[in-house]
Amino acid sequence: xxxxxAAAAVAAEKEGMAQGEDLLHQFERILDHDLLIDExxxxxxxxxQSLDCSQTGNSTSESHEYTQEYLWCRDxxxxxxxxxxxxxxxxxxxxxxxxxxxKDAALLEPDLMSHSKALLILCPDMLTxxxxxxMVLSVSYDFTxxxxxxxxxxxILSYSPKNESTWSHRRxxxxxxxxxxxxxxxxxxxxxxxxxxxxxKSKMNYRAWRHRCWLISYMTREQVLDELKKSARWxxxxxxxxxxxxxxxxxxxxxxDSRCIEGENSLDYKSEVHLLWKEELRWNEMxxxxxxGRESLWxxxxxxxxxxxxxxxxxxxxxxxxxxxxxxxxxxSQEIYLLSDCxxxxxxxxxxACIQAELAALYILWIxxxxxxxxxxxxxxxxxxxxxxxxxxxxxxERSRLxxxxxx
Numbered sequence: 303x304x305x306x307x308a309a310a311a312v313a314a315e316k317e318g319m320a321q322g323e324d325l326l327h328q329f330e331r332i333l334d335h336d337l338l339i340d341e342x343x344x345x346x347x348x349x350x351q352s353l354d355c356s357q358t359g360n361s362t363s364e365s366h367e368y369t370q371e372y373l374w375c376r377d378x379x380x381x382x383x384x385x386x387x388x389x390x391x392x393x394x395x396x397x398x399x400x401x402x403x404x405k406d407a408a409l410l411e412p413d414l415m416s417h418s419k420a421l422l423i424l425c426p427d428m429l430t431x432x433x434x435x436x437m438v439l440s441v442s443y444d445f446t447x448x449x450x451x452x453x454x455x456x457x458i459l460s461y462s463p464k465n466e467s468t469w470s471h472r473r474x475x476x477x478x479x480x481x482x483x484x485x486x487x488x489x490x491x492x493x494x495x496x497x498x499x500x501x502x503k504s505k506m507n508y509r510a511w512r513h514r515c516w517l518i519s520y521m522t523r524e525q526v527l528d529e530l531k532k533s534a535r536w537x538x539x540x541x542x543x544x545x546x547x548x549x550x551x552x553x554x555x556x557x558x559d560s561r562c563i564e565g566e567n568s569l570d571y572k573s574e575v576h577l578l579w580k581e582e583l584r585w586n587e588m589x590x591x592x593x594x595g596r597e598s599l600w601x602x603x604x605x606x607x608x609x610x611x612x613x614x615x616x617x618x619x620x621x622x623x624x625x626x627x628x629x630x631x632x633x634x635s636q637e638i639y640l641l642s643d644c645x646x647x648x649x650x651x652x653x654x655a656c657i658q659a660e661l662a663a664l665y666i667l668w669i670x671x672x673x674x675x676x677x678x679x680x681x682x683x684x685x686x687x688x689x690x691x692x693x694x695x696x697x698x699x700e701r702s703r704l705x706x707x708x709x710x
Contacts, residue, residue: 603665
């Protein structure tokens with residue numbers, strides 16, 4: 303009884319391997335015929351049956367039972383039935399492993415690139431496969447192949463937008479392109495747009511936003527300013543996402559970088575930065591008043607205030623306004639006024655007013671700690687509301703012992 307059972311198991315295994323190889327062949331044919339596939343989906347068999355599998359679009363004119371039953375491609379969209387994923391993955395991994403051992407360079411490249419592409423679509427965390435592709439692409443520069451590589455990354459990110467290996471490989475490709483092209487503005491603009499589209503679908507996607515921050519180093523100053531303008535509306539609609547505000551901070555820091563102002567008149571630069579920061583502070587305050595209890599907005603204000611106070615404390619900016627008050631005192635008065643408004647917001651059923659008051663009080667405490675030079679002026683301006691400890695206790699009385707420790 304055991305021998306027939308074992309023979310049946312071996313036969314079933316061989317049949318499964320043959321089906322997997324057949325599926326892999328069809329899968330790779332689809333990928334070769336349609337290089338513009340930009341979206342991949344893995345569907346449950348019941349969902350897959352709802353697709354019109356009688357047409358395969360740009361994939362291939364030939365019909366095949368596995369292609370029709372398990373693979374679907376049309377309008378640059380690829381669907382794979384989850385029923386065959388284990389067989390397809392094992393076949394792709396086996397084919398890739400065999401191709402990686404080939405010594406003949408002429409045979410190595412086509413098979414390795416084809417099999418690794420299929421494998422990475424099924425398992426994008428396979429770092430060895432990514433490194434194999436880097437090895438082949440590093441032999442000689444080919445812009446067309448690098449564009450195809452970006453398309454592959456786009457395809458994978460369509461269903462796995464937080465995959466670190468794919469974002470890392472994408473940066474490697476862009477860096478490779480930058481070594482041979484001076485004008486990167488078009489490519490960088492498309493990359494930034496891609497991240498925006500992915501961020502719309504995948505909330506709080508730290509890896510996507512980190513990639514967008516990395517792109518800033520390749521942007522011209524005009525692109526940085528344009529990104530600041532275009533990203534404002536997106537931030538207004540996603541005030542709870544700290545990633546998008548971190549991106550704005552990176553853009554602002556890029557403008558402060560000496561490389562961005564090289565050859566420009568120093569006075570013109572200071573005037574432009576002065577206006578830019580004032581507008582950013584005004585915009586941030588508007589959002590804080592509109593959306594209560596959003597920590598990301600207060601974190602952004604901390605960054606803006608720290609640089610702004612230091613800027614005002616610098617030699618040339620210690621001038622006074624028309625009323626004879628220094629610009630630092632004027633700014634601190636405005637911040638205390640914002641604090642007062644936040645402390646007096648009527649309570650609501652969601653508790654956002656309490657969170658807003660606590661964040662505002664912590665913001666003032668943070669300024670006193672980060673810029674000690676303004677602490678005496680800050681305490682003087684706080685006199686109408688009481689001491690800093692009183693303000694913190696009023697905002698969040700259950701943490702009074704913590705406030706006492708922090709202030710001490």
